[in-house]
Amino acid sequence: MIEIDARHERIALPLAEALRGVEAIFESQIASEFPAVESLARHVARYRGKMLRPTLTLLSGLAAARGDLAVLKRDDLQRLAAVVEMIHMATLVHDDVLDEADDRRGGATVNRLNGNETAVMLGDYLISNAFHLSATIGDADLTERLGRVTNTLCEGELVQLHHRDDLGLDFPTYLEIVRRKTAVLVGACGRLGARMVGADEAVAEALGTFGERLGIAFQVRDDILDLEGDPEVVGKTVGRDLAKGKLTLPMILLLDGADAATFGAAVEAFRARNAEGVLRLLQTGDAIERSLEFAVSQVRVGTEAIGGCDFGDTGDLLRDLADAVVDRDR
Amino acid sequence: MIEIDARHERIALPLAEALRGVEAIFESQIASEFPAVESLARHVARYRGKMLRPTLTLLSGLAAARGDLAVLKRDDLQRLAAVVEMIHMATLVHDDVLDEADDRRGGATVNRLNGNETAVMLGDYLISNAFHLSATIGDADLTERLGRVTNTLCEGELVQLHHRDDLGLDFPTYLEIVRRKTAVLVGACGRLGARMVGADEAVAEALGTFGERLGIAFQVRDDILDLEGDPEVVGKTVGRDLAKGKLTLPMILLLDGADAATFGAAVEAFRARNAEGVLRLLQTGDAIERSLEFAVSQVRVGTEAIGGCDFGDTGDLLRDLADAVVDRDR
Numbered sequence: 001m002i003e004i005d006a007r008h009e010r011i012a013l014p015l016a017e018a019l020r021g022v023e024a025i026f027e028s029q030i031a032s033e034f035p036a037v038e039s040l041a042r043h044v045a046r047y048r049g050k051m052l053r054p055t056l057t058l059l060s061g062l063a064a065a066r067g068d069l070a071v072l073k074r075d076d077l078q079r080l081a082a083v084v085e086m087i088h089m090a091t092l093v094h095d096d097v098l099d100e101a102d103d104r105r106g107g108a109t110v111n112r113l114n115g116n117e118t119a120v121m122l123g124d125y126l127i128s129n130a131f132h133l134s135a136t137i138g139d140a141d142l143t144e145r146l147g148r149v150t151n152t153l154c155e156g157e158l159v160q161l162h163h164r165d166d167l168g169l170d171f172p173t174y175l176e177i178v179r180r181k182t183a184v185l186v187g188a189c190g191r192l193g194a195r196m197v198g199a200d201e202a203v204a205e206a207l208g209t210f211g212e213r214l215g216i217a218f219q220v221r222d223d224i225l226d227l228e229g230d231p232e233v234v235g236k237t238v239g240r241d242l243a244k245g246k247l248t249l250p251m252i253l254l255l256d257g258a259d260a261a262t263f264g265a266a267v268e269a270f271r272a273r274n275a276e277g278v279l280r281l282l283q284t285g286d287a288i289e290r291s292l293e294f295a296v297s298q299v300r301v302g303t304e305a306i307g308g309c310d311f312g313d314t315g316d317l318l319r320d321l322a323d324a325v326v327d328r329d330r
Numbered sequence: 331m332i333e334i335d336a337r338h339e340r341i342a343l344p345l346a347e348a349l350r351g352v353e354a355i356f357e358s359q360i361a362s363e364f365p366a367v368e369s370l371a372r373h374v375a376r377y378r379g380k381m382l383r384p385t386l387t388l389l390s391g392l393a394a395a396r397g398d399l400a401v402l403k404r405d406d407l408q409r410l411a412a413v414v415e416m417i418h419m420a421t422l423v424h425d426d427v428l429d430e431a432d433d434r435r436g437g438a439t440v441n442r443l444n445g446n447e448t449a450v451m452l453g454d455y456l457i458s459n460a461f462h463l464s465a466t467i468g469d470a471d472l473t474e475r476l477g478r479v480t481n482t483l484c485e486g487e488l489v490q491l492h493h494r495d496d497l498g499l500d501f502p503t504y505l506e507i508v509r510r511k512t513a514v515l516v517g518a519c520g521r522l523g524a525r526m527v528g529a530d531e532a533v534a535e536a537l538g539t540f541g542e543r544l545g546i547a548f549q550v551r552d553d554i555l556d557l558e559g560d561p562e563v564v565g566k567t568v569g570r571d572l573a574k575g576k577l578t579l580p581m582i583l584l585l586d587g588a589d590a591a592t593f594g595a596a597v598e599a600f601r602a603r604n605a606e607g608v609l610r611l612l613q614t615g616d617a618i619e620r621s622l623e624f625a626v627s628q629v630r631v632g633t634e635a636i637g638g639c640d641f642g643d644t645g646d647l648l649r650d651l652a653d654a655v656v657d658r659d660r
Contacts, residue, residue, distance in 0.1 A: 036492035037485050094454060098447040117428045118491050120450055124424060125484035127454065131461040132477025140470040147462025154455035155367050161448050162366035 002050050002324065008317045011069070015058060018072040018081075022054045025082040029133045030126065040114070040122050044089055046107055052218070052325075053088050053189045054081035059318055060193030060207045063311040071197050076137050080196055083134045084189050087150060090126035091157075091181075093119055098161070098244070142192065149188045156180025165245035167255065167267055174252055178219045179212070186215030206306045210318065213302030218325045220295040223248035224288055225329070227279055233330050239275045249294065251278070254287040295326045332380050332654065338647045341399070345388060348402040348411075352384045355412040359463045360456065370444070370452050374419060376437055382548070382655075383418050383519050384411035389648055390523030390537040393641040401527050406467050410526055413464045414519050417480060420456035421487075421511075423449055428491070428574070472522065479518045486510025495575035497585065497597055504582055508549045509542070516545030536636045540648065543632030548655045550625040553578035554618055555659070557609055563660050569605045579624065581608070584617040625656045 001019065004012040026048075030041040058072055058081055065071040096109040097119045111119035127150070134143045160177045163169045191208030199207075226241045227250060241248050247270075254266055262281065269277030282288050299322045306315060331349065334342040356378075360371040388402055388411055395401040426439040427449045441449035457480070464473045490507045493499050520541030524534040556571045557580060571578050577600075584596055592611065599607030612618050629652045636645060 032485055034485055034489050034492075037488045040488065090454075094450055097450055115491075116446070118488065120424055120427055120453075121484055121487045121491060123450075124420075124453070124457065125481065125488065127457050128477060128480035128484050132474060132481055135465075135470050135474035135477050138470045140465050140468045140473065143470065143473055144462060144465035147458060147465050150458035151455065151462055154451055154458050155362055155364055157451045158367045158370065158448065158455065159364050161445075161451060162364075 002052060002055055002321065004317070005320055008313065008320070010313060011059075011062070011317055014069045014072050015055070015062075018058050018078060019051055019054060021073070021078045022051075022058075022081045022085065023048070025079055025133070026085060029082065029086070030129050037125070040110065040118065040125075043107075043110060043113070044093065044122065044126070047089060047092060048085065051085065053084040053186060055321070056186065056189040056211055056214070057081040057084055057193040059314060059321070060190045060211070061197045063207065063306075063309070063314040063318065064194035064199035064203050065197045066310070067312045067314050074197070077193065077196050079133060079137050080142070080192060081189075083130050083146065084185060084192075086126050086130035086133065087146070087153075087185060090123045090130065091153065093123040093126065097123070098157075142196075145192060146188065149184050152180045152184045156182075156184075160246065163247070167247065167270065169247045169252060171249075171252055171256070174247070174249060175216070178216055182219040183212040183215030186218065187212035203309055206309050209305035210302040210322070213298045213305070214322055214325055217295040217298040217302070217322075220249050220291055220298070221326050221328065224250060224291055224295075227282065228288070229329065242270065242273055242275055242278060245270075249291040250282050250287040253290050254282055254285055257285070257287075292326065299323065299326055332382060332385055332651065334647070335650055338643065338650070340643060341389075341392070341647055344399045344402050345385070345392075348388050348408060349381055349384060351403075351408045352381075352388075352411045352415065353378070355409055355463070356415060359412065359416070360459050367455070370440065370448065370455075373437075373440060374423065374452065374456070377419060377422060378415065381415065382651075383414040383516060385651070386516065386519040386541055386544070387411040387414055387523035389644060389651070390520045390541070391527045393537065393636075393639070393644040393648065394524035394529035394533050395527045396640070397642045397644050404527070407523065407526050409463060409467050410472070410522060411519075413460050413467075413476065414515065414522075416456050416460035416463065417476070417483075417515060420453045420460065421483065423453040423456065427453070428487075472526075475522060476518065479514050482510045482514045486512075486514075490576065493577070495601075497577065497600065499577045499582060501579075501582055501586070504577070504579060505546070508546055512549040513542040513545030516548065517542035533639055536639050539635035540632040540652070543628040543635070544652055544655055547625040547628040547632070547652075550579050550621055550628070551656050551658065554580060554621055554625075557612065558618070559659065572600065572603055572605055572608055575600075579621040580612050580617040583620050584612055584615055587615075587617075622656065629653065629656055 004015065027045055032038045032041060058077060061071050061077045062069070071077060093110055097111045097116050109119070110122055131143065134146050156177050160181060163173065187208045188211070190211030191204050194204040194207045223241065226239065226248070251266070251270065255263060258266060266278070266281050269281060303319050303322050306318060309315065311318065334345065357375055362368045362371060388407060391401050391407045392399070401407060423440055427441045427446050440452055461473065464476050486507050490511060493503065517538045518541070521534050521538030524537045553571065556569065556578070581596070581600065585593060588596060596608070596611050599611060633649050633652055636648060639645065641648065
């Protein structure tokens with residue numbers, strides 16, 4: 001769970017209660033009469049960490065309803081929050097297969113425990129349940145929008161795979177990948193959460209932009225943690241990007257401004273999957289700081305997008321949430 | 331494409347035209363602005379073989395509409411047919427990852443050409459597009475039903491994975507796995523195709539049962555082909571069930587009635603992944619014939635289910651289709 005500062009007292013408790021509702025919907029949706037499936041579902045439930053996406057969905061509904069706490073109890077809004085978390089969880093399970101990761105949120109990944117095959121099928125089970133749950137809300141247009149989001153997400157992942165070991169990957173392409181594979185879903189939390197409570201187009205768009213920029217910032221922070229994070233604190237396998245030949249923002253910025261010697265050394269360290277060598281080169285220059293600055297700038301653009309909306313104390317909470325995305329070590 | 335006998339002349343041409351419409355919808359749905367994604371989509375389009383599921387969807391609509399050929403042109407029915415084929419295609423792509431298969435319908439599998447990671451993500455892209463396309467039909471109830479189908483399908487796959495190398499797998503459990511992983515989707519083609527043209531519950535149910543039994547028969551025939559089929563004719567890698575420790579009906583029947591010596595030899599051959607040894611033991615007894623008889627009996631139950639409906643010449647075509655499912659060598 002995301003920690004909520006004490007000054008958001010009015011919202012904190014009803015939000016926590018709504019998130020418990022979301023968890024209950026999530027668990028009952030993926031429950032199975034088959035013990036083998038049920039135990040996998042329970043294992044995945046343990047993955048749930050920050051609940052960023054459900055939180056943003058609920059708060060976007062709350063913001064659009066001008067702070068009326070009653071909306072947090074709405075079953076359709078809670079269902080939508082469970083759907084986006086389920087989609088996210090499916091991508092985590094499949095990402096772990098792609099990344100050959102062993103640990104996730106302090107526990108073993110499904111692929112390590114049960115093999116890649118079960119992990120592939122469990123991810124499918126989560127995607128399927130996400131769309132089933134979405135359809136139970138009874139709004140075909142909502143499911144269509146979510147389908148467009150996941151189409152985009154998968155395209156982002158496929159384009160990223162296509163660029164593995166591509167040292168020529170440039171900043172615009174990197175950004176387009178991140179936008180698709182991460183930001184569009186977070187943006188949908190803002191946009192669809194707001195629409196669900198009847199927000200007008202401008203408000204939904206503002207919250208959508210807020211979410212998208214938050215998503216980009218989140219991904220860039222994740223990229224940095226994968227390079228220099230402490231696995232004990234981060235709670236998952238680090239160094240996977242390099243191991244799988246994934247070029248991320250710090251490396252792109254390093255290569256972009258490098259002299260011939262640094263460029264050569266960086267390429268060599270990258271190709272040799274030399275994590276220490278890569279990190280040393282990154283820390284010698286300012287590529288990591290500049291990446292973090294970019295993340296901070298995205299948070300700023302996101303908060304500016306909702307600046308014109310009168311969201312009262314929900315707006316303050318959203319801004320705090322945005323700051324926390326870049327200011328974290330796990 | 332399924333070959334249609336000349337005596338079904340009235341239906342054959344409009345059906346072929348409708349299937350071309352289904353293909354066009356399929357291709358335009360998964361098209362991508364990214365060349366890397368687009369070329370994968372084109373590769374998958376080549377997988378399309380018999381089009382059993384779209385054909386059954388269209389014919390169920392036609393049967394329920396009492397043979398009115400105009401329904402075959404309906405955009406919603408063609409979309410539904412493309413959705414079920416897309417779901418099927420996604421399971422093929424992920425199955426090939428699970429089975430480490432190299433060939434599919436005479437060509438290389440995505441996992442062989444582009445690696446398991448791309449195959450996992452491409453399967454996800456297909457599932458996502460299937461639900462997106464389903465949602466564009468605008469009927470949330472339809473998408474909810476499809477979601478329930480794919481939930482069931484994934485559970486079937488997970489239970490099957492759980493029973494890998496389980497020589498104690500019994501007939502009822504095998505049947506439940508097959509029902510879930512194969513029959514429920516084929517049943518949905520009948521049921522949802524009929525509902526879409528406004529069929530009453532009894533007619534939709536009859537076509538649903540017809541599809542389900544067809545699905546079971548189809549899977550059993552597939553199991554047999556995997557044991558004794560000619561890969562050149564079948565068009566895909568055979569022997570995968572044994573290689574992956576999957577117990578199928580012939581082996582279950584062999585073990586069930588075997589004396590101690592045969593039982594021991596079968597278990598030994600299975601554990602050693604000795605394909606020739608397994609096949610020899612199966613062919614010595616009558617396990618393969620009995621499996622085929624079971625498939626034929628399922629086709630009979632299926633055709634009996636639609637026996638009470640007045641489907642005219644569409645009924646004749648459906649019965650021919652059912653016979654072809656067991657009487658095939660690819």
